Amino acid sequence: MSGIAQPTAEAASASPGGGPAGNPLWRFARASGSLFIQQREATVLVVALALWAFFWLKSPDFLTSTNLSNLLSGYAAQYMILGIGEVMLLISGEIDLSVGFNFAFSPFLMHYLIDFYGVPAFPAILIALLFGVFVGWVNGFFTVTLRVPSFITTLGTAFILYGLVLTTSHAFPAPIPASAAGIGKWIGGTQSGTFAWTQFVWAVILVAIFHVVLIRTRWGLHTVAVGGNLLGSREAGIHVARIKYGNFMISGFMGAFVGLQVAFYNNTIDPSSGGFTPMFYAVTAAVIGGTAMLGGVGTILGAFLGAIVLATLQDGFTLIGISANPLNIILGAAILVAMVANVSLARLRIEGRTR
């Protein structure tokens, strides 16, 4: 957006006093400083690049195609795609804890439809995706229409879906239906295939689309409005319920889609895949990327970069031979640091230094 340069210049010239004005070096430092404050994503990008530099110095294997495809496609892509739904919901003031179980259930649904009901692969996959959207609608119904807080609603649907997965699969993994393997290559790729980037390519496409949806469409603007001031949005005639229902349904779709991707990638349908862990990673990616839990604030691009930071930590630690156990300590610290940064950013923004 061309808006980036303009307010920067304004913020720099408008901020009164402070420091030796006129010194070009100081001016440059201040201008680039405010650029970073204004573009939350820039900070996360720097962190990601610093981590990449660190792991590259520690291990020459880090910047190989094999490792990067594993990092971006194997780890980051699912946090990015789940993160899209979570960011939309967090901005509108809700959360979806059930998305990881949509993830677990959708490949099983596809498997049942194809192998037990003789449905052709393509419609079976479509129905599996639509079921994710339906779960999103149910989450919306309980949250918006019956006024149950979304944390509770989606906790409930999460367990229901988990129960469905375990009951219907008898907790045993299932093979990918042969008829679906062809389409599966395009959705999730295969671990043993020649092209290992499929999931990441999908993540980039979806992130690009929803980034534009969030910042340049009415839907995105109204999502921010609903999360920022629910009453004010209602007074302005915004269809608050429609926005929330819609974002739950987007999140449900993303969960089902990632579930299929991961199943195809691993070439097996595993009842223990998905669950709360990828959901929490997606929320963590969103939070690191500057999304606030209270609504009204957040970006898809931030979650994209946050997912890269998370995945880099996961992949890098394994690569340089440090046990995965201390990883959680670092993740926890990263969440806290990111939140502190968000809170101070929100204050600066209110003082008018940033957008």
Place this chain on the structure above:
Amino acid sequence: MSVPAPGGQADPAAAGGAVLQVEHIAKRFGPVTALVDVNLHLKRGEVLGLIGDNGAGKSTLLKILCGFHPPDSGKILIGGQEVAIKSVDHARSLGIDVVYQDLGLINQLSVYHNMFLNRERVRWPLLSNRSMRNLARQRLDDMGVGLKSVDVPVASLSGGQRQAIAVARSVYSEAKILLLDEPLAAMGAKEAALILDLVRDLKDQGDVSIIVVAHNYGQVLEICDRVNLLQHGEITLDKLSKDTSVQELNDIVIAEYRAALEARQHPS
């Protein structure tokens, strides 16, 4: 800027002289009688001050006019025609818009997005940010609201500027009748002056009719053509601003308070 008169027909408002007429409105909430029998009228281009102590029924009247509550009985006429206001959206489509005390602005959004909230300019599927930005800039300049930038989030603005944006938004949404709920509450002298100037400018343009609900009698008399005093759910005084004074209004309200106090202390 022009607010279109209802197309074609002879303007009934001009005949009756009133864009808005309220006749015998009453409203109860359970055992509480909020409005007993309210009659008021608003002429085209007029600024009417609605004053009264807390609990007199000002907010109830406002909420009935903007479609939030239905009245129990009585009539509302807009441009001489009786209407039953069904909802806030319906009221808005009739040209009645409220600026609430909380303003309904979205702190996280920029000034121009707030001004176009839910009336965005779109070149499908994308928002036409540039055209909204330019229009917002132009409209605020026209109204004499000096803002450095329309790109900043409204959270960074002062109370007066926020109020001005909320008013500008309503004015440009083709509102013919603007209800301002306590526009000067909790506002510094400088900010209050901004709003008073804004209302004066609107009055000079003459297209919008305004009801200002306020506590501060001095400011009300300064900007309003006429004041109505609401006491215990009835209009007890209807005078042109030039025919009354802060002193008189104060005396009436204090007398009312004294009488109520008497009645409570010496129940007969």
